[in-house]
Amino acid sequence: EVISHVLQGDQYRQLTLIGFSLGGNLVLKYLGEPNSNRPAELCGGVAISPPCDLSGCCDRLNHPQNWIYQLRFLRSLQSKMVAKGDIVKQALGVDRLPRSRSVREFDHRFTAPLHGFDGAEDYYQQSSSKQYLAQINYPSLLISARDDPFLSASCFPGRDEVSNQLQLQYSRHGGHVSFMQKHPSGDYWAERRCVEFLRELPTN
Template sequence: MSVAVLTAIAVFIIAVFRMLNVSSQPQKPSFFCRDKQFLNRVLKFAPQLEDPIGHTDDLHVMLCNLSEHYPNTKIIIIGYSMGGNLVTKYLGESRHNRPSSVIAGVSICQPYDALKATGVLLHWQNFRRLYLYALTEAIKALILKHRSKLLADDIKEQYSLIEKDIISAATLPELDDAYTRKVNNFKNLHEFYRWSSCLHYINNVKTPMIFINSRDDPLVPEDLLIPIQNFAKSKDNILYMELMHGGHLGFFEGGFMYPNPIAWLDRTLVTLLPGIREHCLDDIKKTAVY
């Protein structure tokens, strides 16, 4: 069977899954939060909730630049999927002198552990392997598009890169092993994925954060959510919200064939941010007094 036919079948099945995954009723998440004051403050402007793998240097430079240009503006960083991992890792790292204007972070649908998450993507269940293939080919295409710089002779010699191994890589771990971990100076893939995972930095997070995941996420199985559940139960200023349905960054609501144009996630973020801002500014005032 040709690749085109397989792709067409996969697109059809994904479309059907998307329709079946639309919730006709407003969703009510489960909350994991030790700090009840933080929870109540965050939910103050969101009553409908209560009622029904990486480098952080670029992120740091961007935030410093924003803070410099808008010194009176408070910043809440929001990361989606692996962007959520990046935000959490950044807030848990000690090597950055973060701008004081960064008052909170939000992570949505991240896997927390790059090593385990990558292993999950190697399975065919929920078409994870197909997603991994598409992701691998996209990254590979980006590398080859800039081959003159990324695979120049001096670069290949400096990092011991073998171009044919990069081109023939069929999965993300193979591509990371052939290229990414080498140019980042890691001895092996395990060391690289461990360094990339926010799970190993999360206990150092002192900035208020909200984490959101769904239990039916095809890319992030439920066992990867256990660490964040336990973390939210044991630390102040941390809220973890878990929904039964939502998929990976979907959270659609509405009709069976056509979901509402504004998803649950869009509405939720708009209503959560004023509460977390108020909580953070209140903490800043208390600190200033003492």
């Protein structure tokens, strides 16, 4: 729906998708999953720090050294549930909203049932882009940092696991969607690399 809205009015001849974190996972999934309705204007995509294996990332968040990240995520997610309390209670058929102790538990209680999935694992399996990386037929770029605290080892696929249309660029450092680097322009490294990649794409 978002892509269709952007392309209304024939303002754009080319469309490239760029996603950060979960948005990056969505970009890769969209580019690789079976879909005959992708627009002719689409010419490629970039994913920065994508959690392409959602289950693996939840396992990673459960590591003791990542407790502060998980706590922050949970507080944000649960505050959104509270803000929509009556709607969520009615949708789930419950009288109260129990607190969750992990992101996986939250997804099992709320995210999955609210979006038609049969539990957290079903949601992770169907929504992870990793299973589609070998089917991507558009020039694409995946940028991730080896020291990203959120990404599991399964989020760093090898060359033989992905399409030859997908470039893999793994840096030693960069954290999660950070990639800070001193540069005269003040730009972040990942954003500059993204622009370089887009300029290399063939024009329609």
